[in-house]
Amino acid sequence: MTATFDADAIEAARKIFAGPIEFLKSAPALQFLPDSIAPEVAFAGRSNVGKSSLINALTGRKALARTSVTPGRTQELNFFDIGTPPVFRLVDMPGYGFAKAPKDMVKKWRFLVNDYLRGRQALKRALVLIDSRHGIKEVDREILEMLDKAAVSYRLVLTKADKVKATDLAAVIEQTMAEARKHPAAHPEIIATSSEGGMGIPELRAAVIEAIS
Secondary structure: OEOOOOHHHHHHHHHHHOOOEEEEEEEOOHHHOOOOOOOEEEEEEEOOOOHHHHHHHHHOOOOOOOOOOOOOOOOOEEEEEEOOOOOEEEEEOOOEOOOOOOHHHHHHHHHHHHHHHHHOOOEEEEEEEEEOOOOOOHHHHHHHHHHHHHOOOEEEEEEOHHHOOHHHHHHHHHHHHHHHOOOOOEOOOEEEOOOOOOOOHHHHHHHHHHHHO
């Protein structure tokens, strides 16, 4: 099913995201990770799925996360502090599945993401973004299985929901929920979002707060 939250939860989340938010640092390797002083929620997804745009929409900032039309631009773990001192952190992970990236770079990204997901005690939940226009691909299933094995709780989030017809969106929602039911670490409810139109953004904020509570 798609996620629903009551008005109080949505308003509480809005207030938190309306507060101080700032970029903390980029970590190209595990030794550069910040100290685990706050819970973390990480964003994963195929290259060009719209991670940076979604983070910007979520935080109400136009350029907090750098967006690019070039797939594979994000090559590091980017950390953002929410609140001062941080109530929690958002983590923008490198996109996966970009075929044109050099193989050694893809391998480096994969090791970085794998090691972060498996060993980061501060990580409370991963949000795996799926492009509504394409649905779940095999490369997505590899990440879901990796998260299952690492026992990392995650939620599937559809992006660019405004780019497809309503009937097509309903179908991809059903397909995505069916996939979620196959994975032990997946949250049963999904959220369909649009960074441009604002669809699902209040619910996603509430989902993030729920994950760290």
